[in-house]
Amino acid sequence: MAQIQQNPEFTRVDGNRSWFGPALRTLRLPEFHASCAELMQMVEADYEPTLVVGIRTGGLQVAESMVRAASAPLPVLPVTCRRAATGAKARVPLLRTALAALPRPALDLLRRIEHRLFIAPRTHQARPQQVDHAEIGVIAAWLAKQRSQSRILVADDAIDSGATLATVLRLVRTVCPSGTEIRSAVITQTLEQPITAPDYVLFHDTLCRFPWSFDAVA
Numbered sequence: 001m002a003q004i005q006q007n008p009e010f011t012r013v014d015g016n017r018s019w020f021g022p023a024l025r026t027l028r029l030p031e032f033h034a035s036c037a038e039l040m041q042m043v044e045a046d047y048e049p050t051l052v053v054g055i056r057t058g059g060l061q062v063a064e065s066m067v068r069a070a071s072a073p074l075p076v077l078p079v080t081c082r083r084a085a086t087g088a089k090a091r092v093p094l095l096r097t098a099l100a101a102l103p104r105p106a107l108d109l110l111r112r113i114e115h116r117l118f119i120a121p122r123t124h125q126a127r128p129q130q131v132d133h134a135e136i137g138v139i140a141a142w143l144a145k146q147r148s149q150s151r152i153l154v155a156d157d158a159i160d161s162g163a164t165l166a167t168v169l170r171l172v173r174t175v176c177p178s179g180t181e182i183r184s185a186v187i188t189q190t191l192e193q194p195i196t197a198p199d200y201v202l203f204h205d206t207l208c209r210f211p212w213s214f215d216a217v218a
């Protein structure tokens with residue numbers, strides 16, 4: 001698994017790891033794109049993908065930003081794969097407005113509480129994933145048109161248990177011709193031993209607040 005030294009100049013760290021949870025980094029839009037560019041640099045140090053697959057929704061934004069920083073043009077294709085409860089926050093009325101009114105220390109505490117109580121304990125629990133198989137079919141069609149061996153990079157914003165990444169990797173492998181190489185990259189890995197560990201990780205044991213997060217701050 002490749003790693004690089006983190007650049008403290010462009011990423012705000014909201015405290016180190018404490019008894020209540022991992023370090024927390026706030027990535028505003030410029031910092032997010034800088035992080036994606038750094039992750040792409042890490043990948044290109046020893047791998048040359050011919051296709052980037054982004055896991056919706058955050059992973060697709062990571063994939064698109066990484067490609068903009070790539071040394072050569074690359075196609076990006078999406079895959080929708082999420083837990084059934086992933087959209088629960090979006091269904092809570094005025095949640096984003098309520099969070100925006102809270103001070104940063106309160107937001108940081110709530111984020112760590114969520115991770116400690118609802119995410120970390122479920123690392124090895126099997127949870128059903130909702131997958132858009134039509135998008136897997138689009139990837140299969142793209143691969144079938146290639147005249148040379150393909151090298152796929154699957155990108156996501158963050159992994160906790162690794163279940164979503166494991167599901168996507170398994171489904172992509174089922175449609176890949178023999179000899180296709182697949183690797184994965186994420187901005188952050190929040191737990192030490194996920195079910196599936198990505199090949200490239202920018203931040204370890206770190207919670208990231210992305211520009212699209214419900215608790216994103218100005």
